Amino acid sequence: xxxxxxxxxxxxxxxxxxxxxxxxxxxxxxxxxxxxxxxxxxxxxxxxxxxxxxxxxxxxxxxxxxxxxxxxxxxxxxxxxxxxxxxxxxxxxxxxxxxxxxxxxxxx
Amino acid sequence: xxxxxxxxxxxxxxxxxxxxxxxxxxxxxxxxxxxxxxxxxxxxxxxxxxxxxxxxxxxxxxxxxxxxxxxxxxxxxxxxxxxxxxxxxxxxxxxxxxxxxxxxxxxxxxxxxxxxx
Numbered sequence: 001x002x003x004x005x006x007x008x009x010x011x012x013x014x015x016x017x018x019x020x021x022x023x024x025x026x027x028x029x030x031x032x033x034x035x036x037x038x039x040x041x042x043x044x045x046x047x048x049x050x051x052x053x054x055x056x057x058x059x060x061x062x063x064x065x066x067x068x069x070x071x072x073x074x075x076x077x078x079x080x081x082x083x084x085x086x087x088x089x090x091x092x093x094x095x096x097x098x099x100x101x102x103x104x105x106x107x108x
Numbered sequence: 109x110x111x112x113x114x115x116x117x118x119x120x121x122x123x124x125x126x127x128x129x130x131x132x133x134x135x136x137x138x139x140x141x142x143x144x145x146x147x148x149x150x151x152x153x154x155x156x157x158x159x160x161x162x163x164x165x166x167x168x169x170x171x172x173x174x175x176x177x178x179x180x181x182x183x184x185x186x187x188x189x190x191x192x193x194x195x196x197x198x199x200x201x202x203x204x205x206x207x208x209x210x211x212x213x214x215x216x217x218x219x220x221x222x223x224x225x
Contacts, residue, residue: 001170035211037153044203044215045145045153056213088153092210095167097143099153 002027004089004100012108019076021103023089028069033092036065036074039102040085048087049074079105110134112142112204112216119222120194127190128219130204137185138162141207144178144189147218148200158207159187194223 003026013019023034036049047056049065052072062077076083084107089100115129130142143158157168161180168178180187187204202219205212 033210037212039153044218045205045212046215047211047213050208050211050213086152090153090155090211092207095158096169097155097210098169099145099155102152 001096002029002091002093002098004091004098006087006089006100006103008103009101010104010106012106013079014108015079015081017079019079019083019105021074021076021087021105023067023072023074023100025070025072025091029072029091030093031068034067034072035090035092037088037090038083038085039088045088076105081107110206110214112206112214114202114204114216114219117220117222119224121225122195122223123193124223125190125192126194126221127188128202128221130187130189130216132161132185132187132206135206138182142180142187143205143207143212144176144187145203145205145212146172146200147203153203156189156202161185161187194221196223196225199223 005024007022031052034052037045039045053065065074086102086104088102111133113131141158141160144156146154155169156172157178159166159178159180177190204216206214
């Protein structure tokens with residue numbers, strides 16, 4: 001089973017700042033099989049990114065993602081108030097997936 | 109419009125059985141896998157397993173294999189997650205979600221399961 005490790009655990013930033021979130025895998029992940037989700041308190045997760053770098057429908061272009069192999073990054077170019085949330089990466093392979101433990105982006 | 113509507117919150121005692129549901133609509137149910145994801149209080153997301161709604165084939169995460177049963181009834185476009193004997197540690201929110209290739213594109217609203225004596 002592939003383990004995904006996200007860092008940092010918590011990111012304290014101000015609106016307008018840039019957020020860079022990391023997701024590192026214990027084994028190589030096929031790029032097309034890496035996704036990112038956003039979860040706000042009391043809500044179900046929401047798909048942001050699939051295929052390592054493709055934005056889901058309706059996701060603002062301030063969200064971008066990149067990476068390959070074992071290292072993946074989600075970037076929020078300028079934080080809006082609604083972006084403060086928890087972000088999870090997720091991989092899928094051999095009919096099983098795993099999530100990272102999450103990065104909380106909080107208001108500084 | 110794709111929708112996944114989950115059954116309501118449950119309060120159970122340890123040792124009891126439970127089956128929660130996830131009804132899909134707005135798409136061809138039998139063409140997709142549906143997965144279940146656990147979120148324990150204040151914790152992250154955990155992949156439990158998936159069911160192919162066309163033929164009920166399943167695949168479980170090693171952590172959940174043998175602990176739960178995932179199934180689907182295509183005649184009523186509904187997927188299920190069940191336990192034979194609940195433990196207090198099963199208390200969590202459980203989400204169903206549609207697997208689109210390798211990622212979950214649509215999510216249910218979540219079902220809160222509380223197990224307490």
